Amino acid sequence: MCIFCKIVNGEIPSNKVYEDEKYLAFNDINPKAPVHILIIPKQHIAYLADLDDTTKYIMGDMTLIANKISKKLGIDKTGYRILINNGPDSGQEVFHIHMHLLGGKKMAFTV
Ligand code: AMP
Ligand code: ZN
Numbered sequence: 001m002c003i004f005c006k007i008v009n010g011e012i013p014s015n016k017v018y019e020d021e022k023y024l025a026f027n028d029i030n031p032k033a034p035v036h037i038l039i040i041p042k043q044h045i046a047y048l049a050d051l052d053d054t055t056k057y058i059m060g061d062m063t064l065i066a067n068k069i070s071k072k073l074g075i076d077k078t079g080y081r082i083l084i085n086n087g088p089d090s091g092q093e094v095f096h097i098h099m100h101l102l103g104g105k106k107m108a109f110t111v
Contacts, residue, residue, distance in 0.1 A: 002044060002046075002094065002095060002096045003094055003096070004038075004040050004044075004094055004096035004098065005044050005096060007024065007026065007040075008024055008040070008042045014026035014027070015027040017037055017069060017072075017073075018039070018065055018068070018069055021042075022041060022042055022043070022061070023039060023040065023041055023042065023061060023062065023065055024039075024040055024042060025037050025038065025039040025040070025065060025069060025101075026038060028100070032102060033102040033103060033104055033105050033107075034103070034104025034105055035073055035075055035080065035101065035102065035103040035104040036100065036101070036102055037066075037069060037100075037101040038098045038099070038100060038101075039062045039065050039066055039069075039098065039099040039101060040062075040096060040097065040098045040099075041058050041061075041062070041097065043055075043058075044096055045058070045096070045097045046095040046096060046097065047086055047087065047092075047095065047097065048084050048085075048086040048097055049086050049087070050097070051097075058097070062082075062099040063082065063099075066080070066082050066099060066101045069101060070101065070103065073103070073104075075103035075104055078103065078104070079103065080101060080102060080103030081100075081101075081102045081103065081107055082099050082100065082101055082102075083099070083100040083102065084097070084098070084099050084100070085100075
């Protein structure tokens with residue numbers, strides 16, 4: 001079982017910031033910004049590239065959860081970034097799809 005599935009089932013602890021029937025959000029263990037939260041579906045899907053017509057709604061759901069958390073944490077006006085890594089060149093380390101929510105400072109890296 002992957003590390004994020006273990007967080008979902010409680011085998012590995014996490015600092016939860018949001019939970020519902022299908023999703024979980026928790027603080028990143030190695031934060032790259034004052035706000036650095038990971039939003040994951042409870043369903044195990046390894047890659048963004050694995051999403052298909054039956055699972056594409058997950059992108060929309062995770063985005064709305066990110067927006068909701070940004071308001072709760074008061075970064076909705078200062079701004080934030082959502083980011084998903086997919087595959088080797090992106091630096092993906094955990095192979096369970098997750099959306100990074102980053103905020104609370106000016107981002108050093110701009111595209
Ligand atoms: P990625 O490089 O997109 O796969 O991101 C994986 C993220 O998971 C990294 O930012 C890690 O710091 C984070 N991470 C790894 N293990 C844990 C954990 N047990 N609890 C919270 N965050 C974690
Ligand atoms: Zn998993």
